[in-house]
Amino acid sequence: MTPHIRIQCEAFDLNDEVEALGHGRSDIGAVASFVGQVRGDDGLTALTIEHYPGMTEREIARHVDDATRRWPLLGITVIHRIGRLLPGAPIVLVATAAAHRGPAFAACEFLMDYLKTRAPFWKQEERGDQHTWVEARASDGEAARRWKP
Amino acid sequence: MTILYFAWLRQKIGVGEETMIVPDEVKTVADLIQLLRRRGPHYREAFADLARVRVAVDQEHTDFDTPITTAAEVAFFPPVTGG
Numbered sequence: 001m002t003p004h005i006r007i008q009c010e011a012f013d014l015n016d017e018v019e020a021l022g023h024g025r026s027d028i029g030a031v032a033s034f035v036g037q038v039r040g041d042d043g044l045t046a047l048t049i050e051h052y053p054g055m056t057e058r059e060i061a062r063h064v065d066d067a068t069r070r071w072p073l074l075g076i077t078v079i080h081r082i083g084r085l086l087p088g089a090p091i092v093l094v095a096t097a098a099a100h101r102g103p104a105f106a107a108c109e110f111l112m113d114y115l116k117t118r119a120p121f122w123k124q125e126e127r128g129d130q131h132t133w134v135e136a137r138a139s140d141g142e143a144a145r146r147w148k149p
Numbered sequence: 150m151t152i153l154y155f156a157w158l159r160q161k162i163g164v165g166e167e168t169m170i171v172p173d174e175v176k177t178v179a180d181l182i183q184l185l186r187r188r189g190p191h192y193r194e195a196f197a198d199l200a201r202v203r204v205a206v207d208q209e210h211t212d213f214d215t216p217i218t219t220a221a222e223v224a225f226f227p228p229v230t231g232g
Contacts, residue, residue, distance in 0.1 A: 014188045055208035086222055092232050121231025122156035136228035
């Protein structure tokens with residue numbers, strides 16, 4: 001199974017990615033997917049995401065490997081966007097394929113929890129002329145810790 | 150050695166990347182931070198509160214006690230906020 005990991009400025013299409021994951025195979029019985037979007041609350045006008053090229057890909061690949069050791073997965077796609085995004089825009093996609101829904105759901109949530117707490121991305125919020133860096137949330141750390149072996 | 154800064158650390162220091170010849174007595178990440186703090190007020194401000202700073206050595210998350218004598222790349226950044 002070759003996972004697909006992409007860091008990109010461009011938007012992605014959930015249907016295309018799910019279709020690509022299962023294309024030409026009949027062993028996949030379940031695809032779980034998560035899409036994170038820019039939430040335009042509190043007057044947020046844009047979100048700019050930067051990352052650490054090289055380390056980002058390594059860190060995601062490491063957790064994708066970990067997911068494949070924990071669950072019998074048949075396909076994984078992780079896409080994270082960078083650059084300036086407007087409210088409503090998709091930021092991140094995790095899609096996992098398996099024979100049954102249990103591993104697909106679990107691996108999808110596991111990968112999202114680790115993306116939030118380990119992958120080197122940083123978000124800066126824009127509200128009009130004001131720019132502020134997003135602070136890490138303790139609840140994200142707790143969500144990731146529950147997967148510790 | 151290449152030193153990288155991301156997010157508000159990059160903004161406070163004013164550069165995203167610099168190359169340094171690190172003296173032999175700089176053995177750990179903590180030693181490197183001490184050295185950088187001596188470079189000026191921008192650095193001292195960026196490294197004022199280490200509870201807000203994270204480090205990666207050769208693209209691996211680690212802590213301030215990590216040896217860097219054979220490291221090629223050290224990166225400083227705030228806690229990550231992706232996803």
